[in-house]
Amino acid sequence: MCGTAGWVSFDPEAPVTAPVADAMTTTMACRGPDAHGLWLGRHVALGHRRLSVIDPAGGSQPMVYEENGTPAVAISYTGEVFNYRELRHQLQVRGHGFRTESDTEVVLHAYLEWGEDFTEHLNGMYAFALWDARTEELLLVRDRLGIKPLYYHPLPGGGVLFGSEPKAILAHPSVRPAIDTEGFAELLGFTKTPGHAIYKGMYELRPGHTLRVGRGGHTLRRYWAVESHEHTDDLDTTIGRVRELLEDIVARQLVADVPVGTLLSGGLDSSIITALAARHRNTLGAPPIRSFALDFDGHGDGFRADDWRGTPDAPFAELLARHVGSDHRTVTLSPGQLLAPEAREPIMRARDLPFDLGDGDTSLYLLFQEVRRHCTVALSGEAADEVFGGYRWFNHPDTITADTFPWLAPPFGTGISGPGSGPGESLIDPALLAKIDLPGYRTRRYHEALAEVPRLAGESATDRRMREIGYLHLTRFLPWMLDRKDRASMAVGLEVRVPFCDHRLVSYVFNTPWAMKSFDGREKSLLRAATRDLLPAEIADRVKAPYPTSRDRRYLDGLRAALKRATEGPDAPVRELLDESALAAATADDPQPGYRTGTELVLALDFWLRGQNVGLDVDLEL
Incomplete structure (x- = not known):
């Protein structure tokens, strides 16, 4: 599956450097335990962590295509293209030769053959960065449904940072991890807004989109979305x-x-x-x-x-x-x-x-x-x-007619009736x-x-x-x-x-x-x-059941104990976000069951605030 990270800079005062690009890539070592690659070109660094799935011996990355001994196109690719064998045959018929059996090389040659329209030919789950040295442009690509993640952070002067996970971008010294009021709302909203990455200044590449980055700026293009057509089959x-x-x-x-x-x-x-x-x-x-x-x-x-x-x-x-x-x-x-x-x-x-x-x-x-x-x-x-x-909620009249996301509407969801009504709040x-x-x-x-x-x-x-x-x-x-x-x-x-x-x-x-x-x-x-x-x-004929969770009282008791430890003392970082009376009730000897998701959220918030040193650009003077 792998992980990709990289950096494009057209600013002579802030050129790309191997140590920083390497540090960005290393944050995602777990995504690619089999190999680590880094390629530097003019204005660009491409990093890659590899999980070997197709052609373990030949599919090393970043992969570079050369013309007359000079790098022309380089790719750092994650995911799988499931029709790569058919595409490989089509490309061979058109005169392309291959050195490996990997789907990465097929994607690279598909770009060489069809340009940015190559996305129309791909069937799979993928997210990748492709650097065209001939035009000095970066192309970020994400699959149609957003199965594989890809984030980016624009830089002054037209450059960009990118990675499979936010942590890769946050590893760059110019990025301060912070969220503002809208980021907090997105975090707690129990819906996922396309393109929203929660962190300030960072974006998620929308499913079915490409982002072209060059000296002239950034161009976001949609290449796929579900469309409405008349269904004529019986x-x-x-x-x-x-x-x-x-x-x-x-x-x-x-x-x-x-x-x-x-x-x-x-x-x-x-x-x-x-x-x-x-x-x-x-x-x-x-x-x-x-x-x-x-x-x-x-x-x-x-x-x-x-x-x-x-x-x-x-x-x-x-x-x-x-x-x-x-x-x-x-x-x-x-x-x-x-x-x-x-x-x-x-x-x-x-x-x-x-x-x-x-x-x-x-x-x-x-x-x-x-x-x-x-x-x-x-x-x-x-x-x-x-x-x-x-x-x-697909079959309940109240959720079908509700003026909100169905999963948030009563009787199944939490509704939007007011503060404190949502999951974990x-x-x-x-x-x-x-x-x-x-x-x-x-x-x-x-x-x-x-x-x-x-x-x-x-x-x-x-x-x-x-x-x-x-x-x-x-x-x-x-x-x-x-x-x-x-x-x-x-x-x-x-x-x-x-x-x-x-x-x-x-x-x-x-x-x-x-x-x-x-x-x-x-x-x-x-x-x-x-x-x-x-x-x-x-x-x-089995009735739909949600993903299971533990119902063991020992787990709930352990959560309560962990919540007490995380919020001990007035200087606990998460404490300023909490309702003191609700916290006291949740840490009581016999808390109400409704506090479980709230406890899970507070423990995650505490770990995040301590570990990421996140800046909360929200006025907490309440």
Whole structure:
């Protein structure tokens, strides 16, 4: 998968230097444990950390193409292009020669052949920097759905810093880590605004966009977005097309020169991916696919159902594994493992920003550690809910009609009724929340997103609204989920692929009418119909359940103790952000359950403020 970082400067008073570029790249060593590369040209430094997946021997980076013995184009590339073999053949027919078997070299030659339009030919998950020495311009490119991250920070004089993670940019001596009021609102808003990086002066390259950087300035260009088209296929044809796409996508994404596995929760989405992978491997006569599940102490005989989760995951994962014959492992975590600093601190460091997921992040990190011992690549069921309409709020009249992001609306979300109403906000000082104005910020971002939704003439009001909700999930919710998965996996050097994010599938299903997506009255009806024959009935009909978290009282007691330690003394950096009365209630001997996410957020904020020395450009004189 790898990590990229670099620096372009046209300022003779601030030229690029190898030590600084090297330091920027080294911050992401976990993303690329197999190799480290650095290339310097006139005005540019390209750094690279490599996780070897395709052509381990020949795919070293940065990769340079020379003309007449002089560097012409150089690339620092992360991710995978899944159609690289077809592209390689097309380019060979057009006269291109290749020295390696890597997809990196194919991307480089695609640029040489088609210029900036080469993005139209790529199918995959990628983010990369390409320096054209012939024009002295940098091109930053990000995949269509934003599966792989890429950040940039403009410099005076037309230059730019860039990296796969903010920490690479923050390592440059000219950058001061700071957030302002809007950054704080974005951090707490529980939505992901395209292009917003939270840190002042830093941006995230939007999915489906390129950024060209030269002496004349910066040019941002969109090369892909979901579009609205009339859907003319009948139900049976649509079901068949979804199945056809899924089989092709999974087959493409199983290609690697290293061991590949699947992440299997026992839910519909991960079971489909595992079943298709197992079936494809079987047709090739390959060994059984490896699959990995997560469980917690006490989720067996002691499991207690609630409104969100009616059953534990592990029995369903084991059922699917037996059904398809996968080589299956269940990773069971204890409260002690989830609370241990050696697990919590690396994932908080990998995230670069404080979030309130707590053991939702830590458990993912520990699961990925175990997966990495056996595989370098894993396929995940991420994005099926966003693409096919799997979340409960897709089917509830109150959330469908709410004037906000559906996941924030009652009865499932937290709404925008006022300060303190959102995820993780329970311990934040209400006066600070009022100054940030989260309700106003969310409302503004919501209406900005609605204005982007592509229209379809003649569409019914219901289909129009469901198209809007689908668009909101693809562009404001899914990127948040993808970023979490990327950071947790790359923190241990594991490449996670997400077949449901293939842009062909996304485009096709986005334009399928809602009545067809939910034709039998259930969530993800279309997906179930397309794959039912692959699965046991218990899984094909299983109700959607969210990602699991620990319910062990020992974990909650450990959180409370950690909160007490983090906020001891008036000089604790996070304390000035908190509501003292809420803090006292959260650290009491018998705190209310509602303080859990607030506690997780405060612990993450404390780690972030201490570790990053972040400047809060927010007036805290409340």
